[in-house]
Amino acid sequence: MRIAVVGGGPGGLYFAALAKQLDPGRTVTVWERNPPGDTYGFGVVFSDETLGGIEHADPIIHDAMAASFARWDDIDVRFRDEVITSGGHGFAAMSRRKLLDILRSRCADLGVQLRFAEAAPDLERLRADHDLVVAADGVNSGIRTELADVFRPTFEGRRCRYVWFGTDKVFDAFTFDVRETDAGVMQVHAYPYDETGSTLIVEMTEEVWQKAGFAESPAVVDPACLGVSDSDTFALSRCEEIFADLLDGHRLIGNKSRWVSFTTVRCDTWHHENVVLLGDAAHTAHFSIGSGTKLAMEDALSLAACLSEAGADQVDLALAAYEAERKAVVVSTQRAAQASLEWFENLAQYTDQEPMRFAFNLLTRSRRVTYENLQLRDPEFVQRVDDWFAASLGFGAEPTRPPMFYPLRLRGITVPNRIVVSPMDMYSSDDGIPGDFHLVHLGSKALGGAGLVMTEMVCVSPAGRITPGCTGLWNDDQRDSWQRVVDFVHASTPAKIGIQLGHSGRKGSTKLMWEGMDDPLPSGNWPVVGPSPLPYKPHNQTPRELSLGEMAAIKEEFLAAGRRAVEAGFDLLELHCAHGYLLSSFLSPLTNQRDDDYGGPLENRLRFPLEIFDGLRALWPAEKPMSVRISATDWAPGGIDVDEAVLIATAFADHGADLIDVSTGQVVSTEKPAFGRSYQVPFADAIRNALAGRDIAVMAVGAISSYDDVNSLLLAGRADLCALGRTHLYDPQWTLHAAADQDYQMPWPMPFAAGRRKPQTGRSDGPKPRLELVRDPEANAVRHGRWRPE
């Protein structure tokens, strides 16, 4: 088998060594256009997991690497004159040059043909002369460009500028330094790689970069700094000045160091006939979550293994298996990297946070590190954060509890914990009257321990229903039935109960959810209305554009329903301004194209929802809170984005809202949401930070399913309350169970008290005999360690 490898970076060289080692009969040739040793970068970092793979794949490479490793456990967050340390993280780093030396020498020993200082022959020739062509030619891959029709790469340019430097200061921990400068917030990520120095990356937003005068020396558009031989000396000396205290008398060192913008590279396919992409050529992930080197070496390992498993005549099967195996890992890494890079892009919004919260926030930014796994890594650090949180809430004198179990005061009510049953339409009522189903549904959720239980969207008129099964509050029978639910919750549980009032607008007159969500009824449709005559989907009714008189009448319907909600005794009133229903469709420019005072600029689009809010606030008891649910993005071009969502939330705050409930989307059917774990939380986070210092709380919702995620996002200051929807349909006692799982003594409803311990699951969870001697007591202690050169 003849294999051509284009690119002598870590990906290409490691693959060549493994492929040759696994089958010495192969001819493996590596082309690298640069001479040996001529490379960019300083150090590379590895996690324990990657190292485990490398150890088993080729112990000779691993041992040579291990002999050069700087190993340490601590992360230092330097922020506002404080250094906050968190331990137990487990890092290993080494010089990139040294790594390439090791890989090159191993390749030479194994008989890989190394052609340094030689550009690879053209692709057609390589493909004709070889059974396999590995494109390990880096982020600007020429082969990927040549076969762009097949690989279909996308390039997502980001809005920060960064530059890689080295320094002769040997840091003793992974160090984040975040500081306010005259130009704005800048940050450093630095880590040691050997006894001579550290990698040090400086990053800032484009605006700060401009303001700091760095634009004087032009940024290099090409992220690999191709053709660059010199460093940006102005950037180097200016960064030395700005970070002089951090550098403590040491120098910054350049190596083709130029300002670049990070580009996330993704490819639809990674292989075509006998050509395969590997490493940066196939994908990139922001440096703040780990190194591209690590991903490239993991790719190499996987490709070599798949080739061996498939056999020499099955290259196509091997390439498919490699892509399937690696793509899943890379997509997950890119998702975490995306969260991390966005966090750094939006860093300025966190700089008012207390250093303790800031450090926790930074450590949990990618959502991969959480409250619970920080507790395993460094319980003392988590205890400090817990103590800070308790003190900030006025509970400093009591033993700490999991963050989700602190109460929250909203006006005159106290929500006993931070878990909310998100509003969920049950489509199960007749004539809008909540029946036994609703009593059992909401009653069981309140018994299940959630601090606040929200009703589904309760419609203000028959025409304002989404489906014939929706509940309403346009008559006294409905009020009395709701009162039965409220009374039960108040009499039998400590939970509070809130009502969500809404009008379906252009999304009304549709089938029950399980018969065809958002589809028109087969018969008996009622006319729908909206700000503009735009149907939700092509086969939905075109709404009638509301006249001012009709809007005034709808406002009256909201107020009448609000009065009945007061009479029914609800604790909180939420105005539904999300998901494309009537008030939401006034807010979005995609659905509101009016040319009167209620359309056009945001101020006008807000007018009708605010008029209704004001009317409700006036009749709603002063000691009871009001909330507003918004869609913080339309997930569609030209629609509401996070910046506008902040303005919308601020407007409602100005009008007396006590809580902003931050959902997203469902406004236009052409939306492209980026679903994923806690995917709406960044919007809640942005709004909460923008409203910091005001007496208003923020609720996050959307695929928040574990108590660990809830605790993490409360501590990091991303929200004050967490609403869980589908999770409560799965487990109505979710909060009680979360308390039991965290050994927190939450009061159970007395009739349920006998069940408060988790049932045993059978013999497998019985006590286990001890089978191992602990030889090193330190081995079980938290790894708190800083690196020192030998």
Ligand SMILES: Cc1cc2nc3c(=O)[nH]c(=O)nc-3n(C[C@H](O)[C@H](O)[C@H](O)COP(=O)(O)OP(=O)(O)OC[C@H]3O[C@@H](n4cnc5c(N)ncnc54)[C@H](O)[C@@H]3O)c2cc1C
């Ligand atoms: C300026 C810069 C600094 C960096 N610093 C660090 C760092 O300090 N730590 C870290 O972990 N990561 C760093 N990275 C990221 C990291 O280098 C990459 O993610 C990693 O090297 C990817 O490995 P690779 O083998 O896929 O590609 P690369 O290491 O980029 O290797 C690709 C190689 O292909 C060669 N090549 C391309 N086309 C041809 C051709 N036609 N013929 C012959 N050869 C060709 C190139 O010269 C290059 O050597 C840095 C990246 C950049 C751009």
Ligand SMILES: Cc1cc2nc3c(=O)[nH]c(=O)nc-3n(C[C@H](O)[C@H](O)[C@H](O)COP(=O)(O)O)c2cc1C
């Ligand atoms: C069956 C069902 C009905 C829903 N009905 C409503 C509703 O009436 N009002 C509302 O604002 N959101 C409604 N939602 C959205 C949820 O409140 C919540 O925002 C969404 O399910 C995301 O949270 P989750 O991932 O925890 O389920 C509904 C969701 C589901 C699953």
